[in-house]
Structure formats: C-alpha cells, structure tokens
Amino acid sequence: MLKFTFPVIFIFNEETQQHNGYIPDLALFTEGHSPEEVYAEMELILKNLIHLSIKYSIEIPEPSTLNETVKKWPGYKVSLISAEVK
16 A cells, blocks of 8 residues: 655635635645545545556655645644555
C-alpha cells in the first residue's frame, strides 16, 4: 500500500457559511457544512486523485511541509491529510 500525506488548509467562508478545504500542492478544493465533512470529502478526493495518477502514470508532486504551508497561509487552520491506495 502507498500512503500520501499533504497539508490541507481549512477556511470558513463567512458569506456562504460554508467550510472549505484546499490542498494547494494539488489544487484540490472542496466545501461542506462542517470541518469534519470537509476533511472526509477531501480524503476521498485525495484517494481518488492518487489512484488515478498511479493508474495513468501521472506524476504526483512532492507535498509541502506543514511548516511551509503554515507560513504561506498565516491565520488559517492547517492540518495534514493522508490517503492510502493499493
């Protein structure tokens, strides 16, 4: 099994009252009603992207470190998200 871990940024949109998740290294974005919903959806999106990247021999970029991402996105909640694929 292969495991990939990327930093994800959590943003609350005051205008829409939605929670957003963004993985800048992969340009992945999702939204939901709660941070937990966003995390679960992002995990699924990441797993599908990695699965397809492996299937079609598309290079997956190296993830930024958590510290690099925190410095680039001050004031936002940043966490790590992982996905495992066979």
